[in-house]
Amino acid sequence: MTFLITGGAGYIGSHVVRAMLLAGEKVVVFDDLSTGNEHRVPEGVPLVTASVLDRLALDRAIADHRITGVVHLAGKKQVGESVEKPLYYYNENVQGLTVLLQAVAAAGIRNFLFSSSASVYGMPDVDLVTEETPCAPLSPYGETKLAGEWLVRAAGKAHGISTACLRYFNVAGAATPELADTGVFNLVPMVFERYDAGEGARIFGDDYPTPDGTCIRDYIHVEDLADAHVVAARRLAEWAAAGDHKDLTVNIGRGEGVSVKEMVELLNEGTGHTYAPTVTPRRPGDPAKVVASADRIAAELGWKARHDVREMVTSAWAGWQANRAAAATAHKDLHTV
Secondary structure (H helix, E strand, O other): OEEEEEOOOOHHHHHHHHHHHHOOOEEEEEEOOOOOOHHHOOOOOOEEEOOOOOHHHHHHHHHHOOOOEEEEOOOOOOHHHHHHOHHHHHHHHHHHHHHHHHHHHHHOOOEEEEEEEHHHHOOOOOOOEOOOOOOOOOOHHHHHHHHHHHHHHHHHHHHOOEEEEEEEOEEEOOOOHHHOOOOOOOHHHHHHHHHHOOOOOEEEOOOOOOOOOOOEEOEEEHHHHHHHHHHHHHHHHHHHHOOOOOEEEEEEOOOOOEEHHHHHHHHHHHHOOOOOOEEEOOOOOOOOEEOEOOHHHHHHHOOOOOOOHHHHHHHHHHHHHHHHHHHHHHHHHHHHO
8 A cells, every 4th residue: 555645844733644554554744835844744754845726746656656645734724814715715615625626536445434523513502422423514614524524425425435534632742852843723832832922821710610610622642543544544545445335424532621721731741831821701602612522533443542632732732842943943054144
């Protein structure tokens, strides 16, 4: 098997590449580097720099590298930005997926793994979110992920492609410092940025109907998430080799909730900071509690998360510090020349 990993130079994508290589699989990275970083791509792994909207580049990459499976992670993923630029998000995420699936079908590839999101559920009013929980996304980003799932399943059925849609919950941590998340869009890096400014975490609302009044989320270590991709991709390859057409949709989470207040306390503890958090008004559209049921993936694929939240915090902090040191060195070198 040789897997084409779109978005493989990104935060999550680079971890999937690493996990695939450790599992002995061959991979090719396809990334337009709009948010990815070519330095995340391991030496010896081919990198095709192009957009999934470029059909010719896709056809060439698939043919040149004899691709037999696709793991699709490329796409835009900022909720707020998607509200401001819905046409851009639909073009990148839905039209890009359409072009990619056209190339996959034309090449006769028989397995396709799609990176989805818990954002498809919107504001579920349940203790545990199962794959049967109704989907009601609240943003164009979430809509594009749900539309993407529909498209993947329909194309799979029409073209005999085994497919999997993995619904990620809150991803954090790093397998190695150089692969850490450098974007400041999720809770953990947002708190780290506040630390750098000499400030405590910002908590959006403490009046939710939860034990401590703050939102509860399910955090998953990015290394566990990457391992789930390996297991799912291999299962798809098995189905394809057997001539079976199947589809699978699963949550990727730990099945355990952590409140924002608890997470902030763990971040202070794990980094040695003592900053008191600042409470600000709620953000529109933030559900009180979103925790995954991870039963289906355990039953279907035998997968279970191994890392706890403390490991996410310490590994993310090590990566943040390493990237900050690297940026400072680069800045110094720039001004020395």
